[in-house]
Amino acid sequence: MISRTIPNWRAMCFLMATAALTAHGASAEGAVESPTLYNGITSPESWPPPDRPLSREPMAVPYLEVPPAVIPIDVGRQLFVDDFLIEETSLRRVLHRADYYPHNPILIPDKPWEMETASAGHEAISAMPFSDGVWFDPQDNLFKMWYMGGYVKSTCYAVSRDGIAWEKPELDVVPGTNIVQAQERDSSTVWLDLNESNPQRRFKLFVYLRPSQRYLTIYFSPDGIHWTDSGVQTGTTGDRSTVFFNPFRNVWVYGIRAYEQTSIGRYRRYWEHEDVLAGARWEEGQPTFWVGADTQDAPREDIGTPCELYNLDAVAYESVLLGLFDIWRGQPEDRAKPNELCVGFSRDGFHWSRPSHDPFIPVSETVGEWNWANVQSAGGCCLVVGDQLYFYVSGRKGAPGSSASGVCSTGLATLRRDGFASMQAGAEPGTLTTRPLKFSGKYLFVNAAVTGGDLRVEVLGEDGTSIAPYTVDSCLPVSVDSACERVLWKEAENLAPLVGQPVRFRFHLRDGALFSFWVSPSPSGASNGYVAAGGPGFSGPTDTVGKRND
Template identity: 65%
Template sequence: MKPLTQFLFTFILAFSAAAETLYNGIEVPTPWPPADRAPTREPMELPYLKNPPAIIPIDVGRQLFVDDFLIEKTDLKRTFHNAEYYPDNPVLSPDKEWESGESQNHPAPTAMPFSDGVWFDPQTQLFKMWYMGGYVKSTCYAESKDGITWTKPELDVVPGTNIVQTHGRDSATVWLDLLDPDPQRRYKLFSYLRPDDNGRYTIYFSSDGKHWGDPVATSGPTGDRCTVFYNPFRKVWVYNIRAYEPGGVGRYRRYHENADVLEAAKWKEGEPVFWVGADTGDYMRDDLKTPCELYNLDCAAYESLLIGLFSIWRGQPQDRAKPNEICIGFSRDGFHWDRPSHTPFIPVSEQYGDWNWGNVQSAGGCCLVVGDKLYFYVSGRKGVQGSPSSGVCSTGLATLRRDGFASMDAIDGEGTLTTRPVKFSGKHLFINADASQGEIRVDILPTIFVGGRLRTDNPMDPIEGFDATSCTPINTNLTRASVTWKSGQDLSSLANTPVQFRFHLKNARLYSFCVTDDPNGASNGYVAAGGPGLTGSQDVAAPR
């Protein structure tokens, strides 16, 4: 190749890499992921909040108000909400002979996801759970029609049992991959096997999630409590690698990605970059006074962002199982995490005898969309008083309003929220809001740029026909409420034109909004581990 040609080729490659723009307008710089750095407890800097796009595309998913990415100005109060435990937990308990085991010289019968996975399969219309059966003994399978009542079918892998993988194991991830065109790779299992303890993940494929066959690959070197997830926004597989820094941050996470799931597993010692650990906002328990560590992180795409379930280790008492609990985080670029609330999203119980007195951790896939709720399945350990043993290990359920991680509130009063300039191709506006004690109205403003810069003090009147006065007030409590105006116009005349929404709240909470082509409100967003009525990995309109 001639020098000039080589230069132009290199320049084009560098420019195209540097110019990558995500679905939400965020520009991803090179190198990506960001260069390695020393592990730290400092909270991550968030470049997309410091320098948000001038115009934010919102065609993918419901737009959640978990941070200020979408907000130009507001006098509303943001409230973060935590999941609530299902009252009849646990929903899955160890009751089979092969689910027996031992921890710290005490019995530890086990039926719990140690990440593993809980998914809704649109082909069979069943909830499916993979879990640790017996303490570090095997991988088992259960299924349910409603996500509450679970059965353990007798399978042929080990006849008369629901065991699907006989090898001893530690952490595992099962991923229902609805995007892989090869039906033999529909299910993917990543397992840290024991007693081999070879410091690597072993990878399997399956067409049905029950028959896994021989391994197809092993990963690079890793710690035992690792997970894997697919980031559909950037179309990459991410290996979330446990690492440890003695005398420093303790347990933390390193990051390695590739568009191909097997290529992503091919790293060498020192190649994965520092990703995230517990930070200075993670509080120490008064009884342990131990700096926190990041024990585990499960991730999934939900609507227009990634959610992360951070299992926070707060120390190891000698008289109970470790009191790990789950906190929440959000990412809009797939790497940088915003953790605006360090209050446990799904806490450990402080009551001896409860099923979750110790070590509450998340399941692979993170959550399922079930009607107007999100279902989060978690493991819990009953523990043994006076011992660090896990005791009985079972599975519980916690729920949250759909999109309900955070709300923008005008309680006992009025307020407004004006978005940054956004653009869309849809024509129907929907909001997720509780206005049952008040009302919400919306007007739409033209976006003004002066000298190439957005004029933040928008003096313009609303676009004709889209003012708050003529907006039909929303005075219901719905996760998908249609916003209309007296003119009867939809938003098609505003498509691909930067505008700003201004929400007027009176005694109401606003959780999210979206603009879509679907008159029934399908958002085109991602739905984590799926759910009833959803046909794939995204919330799309039903075929007509």
């Protein structure tokens, strides 16, 4: 059971400090108003948060300790991945992990240039994203993938109409191949920027070139094939650094792999800027400590090495920032790194909540399988394909008896849309009451699996009583398995009379699972939330479509 808890000492200090400032008038004249985000979270005046000592302690998340008094929910589907939205509940939170596609791998090294390696003495051939990127391009109505062709050799390009069957087109960059960047490279990130006004910069590439240069080089492209050097290199980075755009703050974020030896091993530093080029030149010591593996990342029993954060890819998904944490669990002598992916979520763009430290997309423990070692994420993280999320990952077959990567290929894992966590009830009914919310939409939707039971919703006023006609008795039961289902009341056309008012939703659930809810301005159920790396049917970075009948 999850219920509102007494604030911990950090929250109590915050509340006492706020009360003291108010008592002395410090919140009135002369105070600098802190920016308030789309979800009601107020950022501190010093942003990003100042540097702090390196630590393996789990990251404190201020907005979970002291949530907003009223939470606006106009952006995106509202997920139950933490307690941000929940005032009290008797439902049980269940965390879900992605399932591997049964016919993996979906992309293998089968071209001559993919059989090469630029890493002396390292037995490996490659057709895999090392972040790189997998996106759906609405302009061409195609899935597009950028990947490492040959081990740290080049950047290649593949396309697909369904996200399953991939083609490697012959291009003119290196005639007769699908190579789009011939330079030897380490990690890279490709970003399809649908908000870019300059068509020549629609695609952005951030790549760590070899031999080691200790910075990322930035390229632009109109088509993802023909790339032009921007002439800008970033400040100092480690080799496995990545980049993403955070639309909630309208900034480009550099997740900088720490390049110094530390007590916590590999970790990330944070740097953000509104301008992708002007913000690239940070000075030594400016990026702040962001996140690393923590004490809840359990070492493998067969290795025993403390975990480290090998990589972090992130993207805006619906109303949260989704992070894929690649956790390094040691380097055995007889196996390639058994890295695997865990998941985290942020509502302010900096602080991460990790509801589970168990693998979200694990390595296989079967020798000879394509993903026996070193599973890593792709730039863009996931795509929305119908009612599923597609996660493209790299895997290494390894070479038993050595630490070599062996055959490096690409696989697919899938998850129900919004399916990271669900709130569940069995035969005994339960309830979930939200914190005070406000919205400008009119139509309540849920993502729920309730085929053997029912889900009803009532709306509560500030005094905690039901607001007629939005009572539980007037609510038509939801008894379907649907990722986009409208909630209706017998005597109410929609929620228009409640627009702008602080209200709570109370969900009554029996024999079912609730994944998310949202209030849409459209009867189609469009969430206006972000759709990660896109997907068929979406023309931009957000869901303006809602429920489709295809």
